[in-house]
Amino acid sequence: MKVTKIKLGLDDVNAFVNAATECDFDIDVNYNRVIIDAKSILGVLGLDLGRVLTVTCHGESQKFDNFLQQYAVA
Template identity: 55%
Template sequence: MDLRQDIKLGAPEEVRDFVSAAAKCAFDVDISYNRFIIDAKSLLGVLSMDLTKILTVSCMGYDCQFEQTLNKYAV
């Protein structure tokens, strides 16, 4: 299953919450903007993204708790 969701992260606490939820997933989670693709389980990687932009999350699996986190930051 390949899920794509657009999200918006602002404060560092939101990034920490998102990365923590992604890290619990047993499958790959990527976050992208334009041509840049980052492992969503990497706090420094996500913080290096332009957080003023809408980011796209791609999941290679399904996790109910992670979907709740995605919905919290969905645009």
């Protein structure tokens, strides 16, 4: 399980969901107590994109990890 903190803009949501959909394992996005499936575009759009989001990957994909690094926050 790998955890990454990211910040998405409205324009980035479609690319993020598409990248998550290519993975064959579960990916969760959360902040506070809200947990959303990263493969759900409506779920991700329903998040407060002004916040730093936590992405939890329940598997490994180097391609998805590289994608996440574009949006990672320190």
